[in-house]
Amino acid sequence: MDAKKCFHCGLDIVPKEEIIFDEKSFCCSGCKTVYEIFNANGLTDYYNFEVAPGATPQDIKGKYDFLENEAIVAKLLDFNEADTQIITLHIPHIHCSSCIWILENLNKLHSGVSSSQVNFPQKKVRIVFNPEQITLKNLVHILSSIGYEPYISLENYEERKKSVNRALTYKLGVAFFCFGNVMLLSFPEYFDVDEFWLDEYKGFFRWLIFVLSLPSFFYAASGYYTSAWKSIRSGMLNIDVPIALGLVVMFIRSTVDIVFDLGSGFFDSLTGLVFFMLLGRFFQQKTYNFLSFERDFKSYFPIAITKITKDRKEESVPVYDIEVGDRLLIRNNELIPVDGILMSDKTDIDYSFVTGEAIPVNKKSGDKIYAGGRQASGVIEMEVVNTVSQSYLTQLWSNDIFTKKDERSYKNLTDNISRYFTPVLLVIAFTTLIYWLFINVNIAFNVFTAVLIVACPCALALSAPFTLGNVLRIMGKKKLYLKDANVIEQMAKIDTLVFDKTGTITSNKKSTIKYEGTTLSQSEEQLVRNVMHGSNHPLSRRLYEYLQKGKNTDAENFIEVTGKGIEGTVEGNTVKVGSATFVGQPKDESLKTNVHVAINGEYKGKYVFDNQYREGLTELFKELSKNYELKILSGDNEGERQALQELLPEGTELIFNQKPEEKLQFIEKLQKQGKDVMMIGDGLNDAGALAQSNVGISISENVNVFSPACDGILDAGEFRNINYFLNFSKNAVKTIKMSFGLSLLYNAVGLTFAIAGSLSPLTAAIIMPLSTITIVSFVTVVSNYYAKKGKKNTKHDKYHILSQAA
Template sequence: MANMTCYHCGDDCGRDKVRFDERDFCCHGCKTVYEIFTSNGLSNFYEIEAKAGNTPKEVRSKYDFLDNQEIVSKLVEFNEEGVQVINLSVPSIHCSSCIWVLENLNKLHPSISNSQVDFPKKTLRVTYSYVNFSLKGLVLMLSSIGYEPYISLDEYDKKEKRKDRSLIYKLGVAGFAFGNVMLLSFPEYFELPAGEAGVEEFWLEQYKPVFRWLMFAFSLPVVFYASQDYFISAYKGLRSKLLNIDVPIALGVLTLFLRSTVDIIFDLGSGFFDSLTGLIFFLLLGKFFQQRTYSFLSFERDYKSYFPIAVTRLNQDKSEENIQIYKVKVGDRLLIRSNEIIPVDCMLIKGSAQIDYSFVTGESQAVFKESGEKLFAGGKQLSGLLEVEVLKSVSQSYLTQLWGNSVFSKDKASAFQTLTDSIGKRFTAGVLTIATLATLFWLVYEPSMALNVFTAVLIIACPCAIALAAPFTLGNMLRIFGRQKLYLKNTNAIERLAKIDTAIFDKTGTLTTTKKDAILYEGVELTTEEIALLKTTLRASNHPLSRSLYGILQSNAIMTLDEFQEHTGKGIEGRANQHSIRIGSAGYVGRDSIQTSADTAVYVSSDDDFKGRFVFKNSYREGISTVFQSLGSSMQIGVLSGDNDGERKQLQKILPVRTQMHFNQKPEDKLQHIEHLQKEHKVLMVGDGLNDAGALAQSDVGIAVSEDINVFSPACDGILDASQFNKLSTFMELSRKSIQVIKMSFVLSLCYNLVGLYFAVTGQLQPVIAAILMPLSSISIVLFTTLMTNALGRKLNQPTN
């Protein structure tokens, strides 16, 4: 019996072959890959080449070094509790089909829990369990489906990423060929009249065929190398039943090449090789400009997107200093409080760590660590205070990945973004229809003009400018917002912010500032030991009231807690030397029957004996009245506070008349209130990122206000520096105007296309001129959106009243 080979990978099936869909597979893994491809319209994957899923032996042996765990530990970003996270460079990512396949790797192997593609950087971030899997297995699996990753230890050590220069190479080839074809075409342009000095006869007989075939030769690398991305993208789009903007471009190029080749073979003319090479050159030139401009914007975004997280650094004299995370250096000692994110890889020095790595892996089960063990960046300390020593400096790109981790992404897709995609698809369909009708007309009226008209229509009406309007407008506005200390997760957040019609605010730590609070104590005087235990307990908490109280207590006798507990929305408890202290609501400290006043206060009990309370005289942020007056004119305003209604009268003086205010709200009450409002409204939630995490995640846009200490949470869509709170209404206004800029760009692009289509359909536009005008229209859209958003951004620099 002949040996059966696997339809997917080409290996010998052996006796344990799997038969499915009238095909043989060597294992269930190959069968699963085949099922995924065929059930999602990707069966043409196997038409690219025979044995498309084959992993050659040389590929297998090439990655034997991944059996070395020391090497693996250097490559992975995260390695804890049976879970690893790796960021791989995959150069072969080039279309939407690639993204779909790579983001569904969990269907290929059960050990893979999450995979996320960064298309511009051509990288793949994979979270997987290494209990029954390995990095080598992952790499070989990717290679088997045609996505072999690029792994270089040398580049890893240098901390440099390999630059993709393929576009520059293609632009160089197209430019070289275009120049030479134009030079060889000069005799055709300046052809002398027949019979004049015998020059025409000599030219026809001796050099014209040679020059034409030379032009053909120069066009080959342009068509089959420089323009291959357009063909691949068009083919992949059609295969996935997507009509993308590269379809008309690929058709135009193919038509020009085939028509020109037929012309010179049958001596019908010189063809359009000059137009063909010029078209591709100018297309690539426009693409290069777009790529460089967008890379510049992305760089500024990355550079400005550090989160305003202040971590507490311990100096040599044991004093505490709040510093921003990008100033953290190797060897620094940091304090990590309850609910804080660990910003760096570090070594635990003091305290018992209870780490939630769900920000990294999606798994919420806590990991317990003792002194001397390593903690990875991205973990969240659930309870108590930690002292750690920094092993690696802050990796901003890593924090950015946490910020946009798909584990925490909700379906907050903007309808406007969907409209942009929809316009692009419909526009392409319309262009193909117009091109076909115009060509049919010219075939009847003047057949020699038909090809030029068809090609010119396809080129001039490419919807590139429409596709560029939204990303450039919103990308530039994202950068401007970052400069003004509003750090949004992505451009989608701007689109959603523009649709908000209801704004809900937390009170403590959001509307109020802890820097100017006046705090009074009422009750039995606390002993020195109780004050020391109280301050030590407050030291581990990030609640705004805890931070304010911690700052005014006069005690330097910081001790090590035996136990620390924080109950969200209720209070905190610390234990040391067989003594305990509780700080929080009256009910939490065991005084349900106490007559609470209208003031904001926290109550204290020591060893279960009630002691008294600290009364806070809140100070509201500067400019808050102006913000609410501005917001109240265009949307509904509401306040959700966990405190009592003692500040109701004060808030009524600040807030618009019809503002709804709800007090004594627990975190779950806030979430439910937001959920109820979303049935009829688009809701913005502004909180401090602590008790408001659920409401921030539930809202259409969640913004966390940061002051000295911020608990970074991917639940929110943006972080606003507290010093810029008075500009909140301006940020929202500019978000709406950004959408207007996009609509204006659509209109401008449509005007370009209508004028261009008129000249193209009437046969007055040569393909090479169309090729020049198309990237120019895209460039003009980029310049228009950049200038308009920069002009809008100047409003943020104006002083607010």
């Protein structure tokens, strides 16, 4: 009788040690305990994703006592505040969907865990927990008790190098050795010349070939069997199922031939098949690594930060140029890009981007502040203690907290096609096998195997990832930095574009400013400038640069009311800057952009802005209006309606006096009408609208406007190329469809020859990686062609505009 399997871990149960609980069999008390834990907390769905997915928990008494040392714990934590700590743990046992499910439901095992997020490829889990309710040591014990003991190495923990997985290389080496030797020993069979054989040695060499094929069949090809078995158990047939089936059929057929002395079998084809398939997979892996689709933080975060030089001057530097010991200036609402020490007297830090908690944390001089926080009270100075992590900002941008809540039913093209591919292929293969069994039994199994191999949809599966990955890379080089490849597919579906006005279609660098009212003294101008120093709003930054430079004094009691204005106390003087009503005046009926000033309750006057629109705005909107509905949303008054109507195409909808929450509601209303909306804003007052839109793009102009709410960051200098990026995204989807057509054409031609019996399994194995090379080359060349073609058109339009102006 077959041995009973443990319900939890799947290991064979020794009859004398069997433990029966809840009508289920367990191999030990550890596995039974894990089941009891899951059962008591309503987590038995764990066993629905995979059969026996667990691991037997190990005895860890005293193993993690070092986690009681606060100094050690501080080194391990990614984030450490009074009631929130975040740690990323490496858990080797993560291997299936059940693992992901249980580890992302740790909050059900202990209320002290706020959230947990699994990185499946790296076998890591990021856990947010409350240290007042659960210590790190207790958290590790809980993980160990359910069979997910983390690997914690104190030595070089922070700079642990990525381990290189050489399993594929080893398997390829074994496959090559077996293939070469089997081919050599098979030569006499090919020539079938009596002089090559003595009957007494023929059997010996055939069995030697059989033995040499075993490492190739059982070890080198093991990945295909594992993948196929998991897909069958999950009910979703993947592309490895027909490959594994073909290998098994060929091995059994060949073994039968040798055992009954019917011939030498097809071990040469079998080992060759395994070698060439692994060679193709090795090629895919190397090519993928070469193209480097994994986003590099240096390319994807063009945000700048203000560095204070030794002579107390301010200069903007790229975020990745920050070094330990640098002094940084962080303005209101700016993101803190690195860990550091607060040098200012006190401040409030909003860590909602990291923890999801919106309550600001109070900090005083000398306290440590963490990357990912947003400055919430004026301007501060900090000293850098850690440089920018190569993955931290990317993790923050992709945090589940900022995942858009409207679950779209969108499925990519690969899923829609591959879903039916394997079942159809299996039906064709078995039909062909039955047909050939009635014609020629010897050929039947060869044909069956060739059909399974030649129709392998590897190239089909790679079409979309390689195309989107290459497009993602090209867009990054052209300074549109997207959160992930799915954004490209969403951009291709856009039919409505909504633009913010201030800081988006207007330039922060070019504008005429004049003052109207009671003349301000130089000291009063300095008061206004120092209050402006703490704000990141486009008008504040422009006015700050416009006013005469002098000694910077931090404003106390700094308050910035979104959409209204800012207030602060400088050297005992209360300064208010913003709308007329914000400074205590009647509503300004002027149709221009104004910033009003009041000092110590006395109204002084206003700064009048003559906005300068971005270069190429008119031409851009003219091109966009051919394919998209265009709308302008602005928090300003209607002073520039006439100017915009003259600049922009007829039919462009202009909406003014919009508060941030009204912008969000406007986007939501469009979506309810069935529109796919792209919002382009400055990332400050538009965070809600950016998050609500189908695609949210934040404009970056030499300020730290990084917002996790957006799907992409566009360098302001590339604003005129928005139409190019939208067309490029459409061409990317077109490229995917063309590559699908090419891949399916290859499969159709290959199947025709295989079904007719004109294609050997070995030839099919050689053709398969060649088809992958063809598809990868095709999508790379075509996407690069579209990139250059679109750029040429953009430049042509620019020169055409200049000639018209001349």
